[in-house]
Amino acid sequence: MKHFASALLLTLASTASYALENLSQDITKDYQSKLGPLFEHFHRNPELSHLEFKTSKRLAKELRAAGFEVTEGIGKTGVVAIMKNGKGPLVMMRADMDGLPVKEKSGLKYASTNTQKDWDGNLVPVMHACGHDVHITSLVGTARQMAKHKKEWSGTLMLIGQPAEERVGGAKSMMQDGIWKRFGQPDYAMAFHVSSEIEAGKLVAVEGSPYSGVDTLDIIVPGIGAHGASPHRGKDPVVIGSQIVMALQTIVSREIAPKEPSVITVGSFHSGSKHNIISDQAKLQVTVRNDNLETRNYLIKAIERVAVNIGRAAGLPEDRLPKVIIADEPTPPTVNDIPMTQRLKTVWQKEMGEDAFAKGYKRLGMGAEDFPFFTTDPYIPSVYFAVGGTSKEDFATEKAGGAAVPSHHSPLFKITPEPAVTKGVEATVIALLELLKK
Structure with missing residues (x-):
């Protein structure tokens, strides 16, 4: 009996490893056929905060196609997608979706030439100069993978397309619209941001405060x-x-x-x-x-x-x-729940390898986020992590005295999309399977 039990455990472990190995391959294939073109669509068609009408409609369409029950218009342009899959915790994953009033000068073949009337009626250029196109593309990729792997998790998954992060108001507006009363208060919450300061595809998860x-x-x-x-x-x-x-x-x-x-x-x-x-x-x-x-x-x-x-x-x-x-209601600091962060870092290291994490990363600035409006009152254990978006070659060029890596909000800002999107999806799915495991 002991030999049978040991053999069964080995078989289950082998199956799990195989499934996760296939996960990375599946995400790469999905990027090449679906997510890559979707990213370029979002990048070409950015919209300003609280004016993300076409973006939210396309995001909702993609999430419905993945099998989620989708509600639009939360906090004006927000999207909430729900997939119920038996008993278990309710876990939320958020992606912000607004662009910035910046004229793009990145030189990318799919660069934005979009213009839009702003909140004062002025016609302004619009650009995804902070990588929110990566976030919503990854949210779609996550939805498709979690639907595909329904046998491997149990509980309820909530995916959020959030407006107006750049004006630090979208999360608050969704909360004022009664998001938890309408859809349930999450047991855990997550989000990630692509970073131009980190090598493309590498992860950073701070045990403490990633944003001020x-x-x-x-x-x-x-x-x-x-x-x-x-x-x-x-x-x-x-x-x-x-x-x-x-x-x-x-x-x-x-x-x-x-x-x-x-x-x-x-x-x-x-x-x-x-x-x-x-x-x-x-x-x-x-x-x-x-x-x-x-x-x-x-x-x-x-x-x-x-x-x-x-x-x-x-x-x-x-x-x-x-x-x-x-002048405005204060935005609290984003503070990762330390036990939850350690738990996810352990599973990421196990499933993605030690090399998955960026080495020697130091948080130098004091940027802010409105994500804590979801997680502070009432308190929800949460992890906000980062995925690198700049290629190793671009960092080498900068170090050799060449062109500097553009910062977020720069008209020159650009992301190496495939490793950013695919690793964003992979890290999110692995975390969700851990939090929602049977």
Whole structure:
């Protein structure tokens, strides 16, 4: 009996290994016949945030064809696809689908020449300058593979096509539309982003925070208007605002611990209308980044302290001191659930090999994501991972002094699509089979 049981376990293990080996081959074949042309279609036809009407319709069509029950128009243009497959957890996988108002200069044969009226009625060029075309193409590939492998998992799979990530509002709008009440609250959630900073097809999964929280602030700096030739008759908001800009730099450098991630950037400074007029107001637009709530609260209070007291030091009356306004609801940091991340990294390493992971990757920037609006309140264990999108050859060219690898949001941005899409699908399917295993 023991020999029979051992033989059975070996047979099952062998079958599983064979199935996963075939998975990689199947995804490659699917890319060559279906996903490759689909990626090029999405890349050629980008749409702006909350205006992804054609994109969401095509995505919904592809997910229905894969056997999912699909609902459109969630949070205006969002898509929710459900496949029920017996008892088990509900697992969500999200892909964002919006483009950016950027004129593409990548030189790709399938480059976008699309234009679209923006939210203010202006006709602007549109480009997938952040790789969301990779995400939605991979979501379709995932749907097709999970439908094909239904015998190997049990539970409910929820695939989400999310609008307006670039304006950090799409996840919130889907939540406001009652997505969990309508379709069920997931037990686990996942998403991935293609990265130009990582070799194409390689994975990165951070045990902690892969993306920062962000606040958008306006600082209104009152002044007392006067003639430019008589500055002593007024209070110059340009000078006061400039002092505030410089003083804000010391909050991060002198008040926050050196290894605690934080950023304060003044992205816009507006005041005045003419060379020789001292205006009566300046407006600063500020982005504030953090990786935890404690740091976030300290930064906001410190910015207000600096702005108000520089106004006092300049002699502004108490009823005309600078005001700090939080322009939008804060976006919390994206924080991976550590046990879930370790679990998925273990299965990825086992099934895809140690070479599947990028070596020596360091998170250097403090970009933000709206994915945590899905996972923070209520808390849902989640993993947000990265898949590389830049070829090894392009990195070698840059290192040798040639053309630099373009960053996200650049008009030169481009992805090596086949390894990015296929490894995105493979990593997602392996993770889903682990979370939904019988």
